[in-house]
Amino acid sequence: MFVCTVLPTYNEEENIELLVEGLLREKQGPNMVLIVDDNSSDATAEKVRNLSIKYNGHDQIKVALVQRRNDRGLTTAIQYGIDVATKRYAANIVTWMDCDLSMPPKDVPQLLAPLMEGSADIAIGSRWISGGADIAHGLVARTMSRIINFWARLLLSNDISDYTSGFIAVNTKVLKTLRLQGDYGEYCIDFLCRSKRNGYQIVEIPYICVPRTKGQSKTGLNLYDYLSRGRKYLSTVWKLFIRRG
Template sequence: MAAPLVCTVLPTYNERHNIGPLIERLLAVNPAPYLVLVVDDDSPDGTAEEVERLIAQRPCAGLPEPCPQQVRLIRRRHERGLTSAIQRGIDEALDTYGADIVTWMDCDLSMPPEDVPRLVRAIVEEGADVAVGSRWIPGGADVAHGAMARTLSWIINQFAMALLSRRVHDYTSGFMAVRGEVLRRLRLRGDYGEYCIDLLARALRGGYRVVEVPYVCVPRVSGESKTGVDLWDYLSKGRKYVATVVQNWRERGQPP
């Protein structure tokens, strides 16, 4: 059987200093056929220009044959938002490139790119439909965030486990690999991190095999967090997370 085409979607807003090292590290560990799709929302810091520079330096830039490892940029000029950016990348990966597996992650280098092949292996070798990076199972950890953020994450995950399923311990991970056919059926819902709770809940409800892969979340290398640093930022995002858990609990028994 031919090797599956794996595509990593990278949603970016102001990640100029992180995006180059992230792409290089991804290309170093993911065997061909492999595609990186950056979805940038017209970042004022020049993230898109940085990606264009990198693409121009690629060994197969300008050649008619497609690269076995490609890097592509989608630049959204009039749209913003994490969930819609990831969905845009997923659509492009499936419809334009025919990806078999789509992965995505934050671009702040908090999620080690070297762990992407482990997520992919969970699908290819262990038969998972959805592989999710987890900080809250043995081997995983969060050394990036302070006590307040970790406590809020623990509370929301306990709540999600109590109402939805204990098969997942990190509902707010955002570090995932998913089979293309699952993503053709389940489109992302939400604005920010709540899409992850929602997708995992619906995948479980739909009978898909969800596997957790431990990973260690490390501090952002450069630039600023979009979630925020104070309690108010966390609570206003947390409200949506709680609402998403409750919505999925209400939808239990319904098709995903």
């Protein structure tokens, strides 16, 4: 099984090396890391190029960079990475995660295990099951996440606890049938709901979301940002519920 981890980046020069090296250090981790950078104004791309010089051999690519010059957006960046990982690098499993180190690279092998064993098609890192937690966000953001997940469990499926995880490993067969859609983090709710409706096996693996210590959050800068994101997430759940037939 060839595993590729996709990292969407925008101005993550302080985190990118630590994350890529942390991922490649894991024996049961990904075979390669693919960075999708949206023309960062800092040194993110340069650092990735240096990593690829350090890690890539004649016959083996462990670090790859794709840059989008004119596009921006988390969902389309991840989808672009998925397309490159599956078509150019023939990945059997694609994982993706934030590049702010809030999702620890040491937890990736646990996400991969059920896919490797063939017991699941999708594994989600979950903050909201026993053993998981979110110590990265304040009370408002955590409460909002709880409300969104409560709403999603009520209207969509009770089997998933962290619909907005964004820390995920997926078998390529799923990605051949379903594409990510949505503006930002709501893609995750939409993707998990449609995967469930298509009969794919989803498991949740607990993880502890830790605070970003370097660089700046792209979305959660203030209360207004959180609330407008939350509203979109709730309306995504509602639309999926309406379209359940």
